[in-house]
Amino acid sequence: MSEAENVGGGVFDVDRIRKLVELMKEHELREIDLRQDEQRIRLCRGPEGVAIQPMMAAPQPMAAPAPAAPAASAAAPSAPAKPAEDGPNIAIVKSPMVGTFYARPNPESPNFVKVGDHVEPETTICIIEAMKVFNEIPAEIRGVIVAVLVENEEPVDFGKPLFKVDTSK
Secondary structure: OOHHHHOOOHHHOHHHHHHHHHHHHHOOOOEEEEEEOOEEEEEEEEOOEEEEEEEOOOOOOOOOOOOOOHHHHHOOOOOOOOOOOOOOOEEEEEOOOOEEEEOOOOOOOOOOOOOOOEEOOOOEEEEEEEOOEEEEEEOOOOEEEEEEOOOOOOEEOOOOEEEEEEOOO
16 A cells, blocks of 8 residues: 555645645745646645645646747737726736746647637636646636737746636627
């Protein structure tokens, strides 16, 4: 019997989670992602405290986007869309972690979303690379993209606004 089975819940053992939260506070860590067989637990700490996201299967790793060639950047660079006016139906999608924002899965592909696109909660809207891991970020809301607030390959902080979404459409 393995040590994980002895504690009665593997990575989901309450005592183990409490110890991980204490370690996060002690070492000022923002995120811990643990995997054991088919179990996964991700602890994220932000201004509100710690959020626990248990998952049963690890996501498939994605290939790293290749850096854009310098010649490609000389061609008409796209500026971020002009931010829409904030109103009661405008939701801000914020970065869930510190990392590098990628608007598309690879340099040859189109952006995941653009202004005017309708998104569902499960729609992937971008990738954020954190510690060599490429994390697909879902919209988590339903609506229409009205503004893209960051450039491709721009560094982002936890909580940085990425998109504005009109939830009335």
